Amino acid sequence: MLAKHKFLRLFRYHHSQKNPNIKPLRHLICNPFCTATESQELPSWIKSSDTKNPDEDFVIPSLASWVESYKLHEPRLAINISSEKTDTDIDRLSKILKNRYPSPDEVVQALDGSCLSATTGLIEQILRRFSNDLVPALGVFTWAKTQTGYRHTPEIYNSMVDILGKGKRFDLMWDLVREMDDLNDGYVTLATMGKIMRRLARGGKYDDAVEAFRGLDKFGVTRDAMAMNLLMDALAKEKSVEHAYEVFCEFKDCTPLNTGTFNILIYGWCKARKLEDAERTMDEMKKHGFVPDVVSYTSFIEHYCHEKDFRKIDEIFQEMQEKGCKPNAVTYTIAMHALGKAKQINEALEVYAKMKSDGCLPDAKFYSSLIFILSKAGRTKDANEIFEDMKKHGVMPDVLTYTTMISFACEHSREEDALKLLQKMEEDSCKPNLKTYAPLLKMCCKKRRMKVLNFLLIHMFRNDVSIDAGTYALLVRGLCMSGKLELACSFFKEMVSKGMVPMNATYKMLVEELNKKSMGEAKEQIEKLMSQVKPQESV
């Protein structure tokens, strides 16, 4: 502790010389997601006197109070403050779940001893907040069922089904669907089965997804065009357009088809770079009496974009004009984006000009893309101008727009801008998602902003954004590169404790760094953990 104060004093002094306005932040020390025992070993930066790699212990003055405000309601950090009475149910519930009970049953037990009461709003939020964290999610879900006067809505059941599918617990997922079916109250709908088919497809279980579709009537769901499109879309998007096509062949005579059915296939073939098959499907579409529409053509444009065959793109625009099919904002976005990415910024801007002269109105996604390519081309000023301009044209920035702006601010290490944008989102009630936070987290790791990193983690939590495997990987890698190995290890452990399987590259990097720093004990811990990972975590 002594070292910490000494270090901080020196550090503050150092910074006050440079900028007297900078206020140090004395809080937000521990990773808010780890257990109490882990947190004690965490803040290595306090103990270490590594002045070559210090944490930057400040935030931008204009943002300090905002950052500060996040500490107040954070249960982990408010232990000695009498904030208990200001805690809402969601805080109290989260606090219990942070104990990281090993099984849902133990979560249920813990909750039975609490005086919390289940409401639909509370359960909805907690499932969102823990959507990548099976054990607490299932625990709360199970507990809530036992509460008198409470009944899960079909939507909540569907969320739970989705969470189980995301966690690859297909056995439990099916159990739950059967349970829903037993309620005999129309709980199982196409929405439920859609999630199931999507999750199975995402897990590479294509045949199971198709089987789920075949068995739809067992759950009282009709195998109509919508259901079939849903399945085909899931298969095509999850990299098996072949399965989608098989489904099409098998069911085309007993299910009514629509334009969407063909567009899903065309899109799938194009994405899989199988142009002939896409063209064949287009012919088949016409034979069935459907006219290719803007979606069909746009899929082809996207394919040629991928191939960087820009001459072909012009040809398709031409063909669309001949057929009287007007391109829309999506079409222009795709073409412009591809040109911009291929460093043909002027040609990209020509697409923008063409769009305007064609009388097509840009939307938020289009503007996001425009901002992206301008930033990529180093034209930050123009990008900012567009960002301001879109509002004047009555188009409000959406998550993607903000995410784009934040990404580039982070890339250029404009920390203040990046955080201000996040703050602006909050003011605009625009909810950030994982992709919004990713560049911010990365930047914090790189610049060793441990306080800001912590603030962001709390910010995410409060916004019900659940950390997924990709984000853990980002954190572990980023912290490794910055020499924050204890913290990297703690995130690694946390990831594994949530039943996620770390990528080999992440694991290797961590072990290698631990080796370099001769942290043998920690290395052994990680290796042991990894060896236990493969057999799927039992819940």
Added chain:
DNA sequence: CTAGGGTTAG
């Protein structure tokens, strides 16, 4: 749920 999210770095 028919198309627009732009890398995991070195």
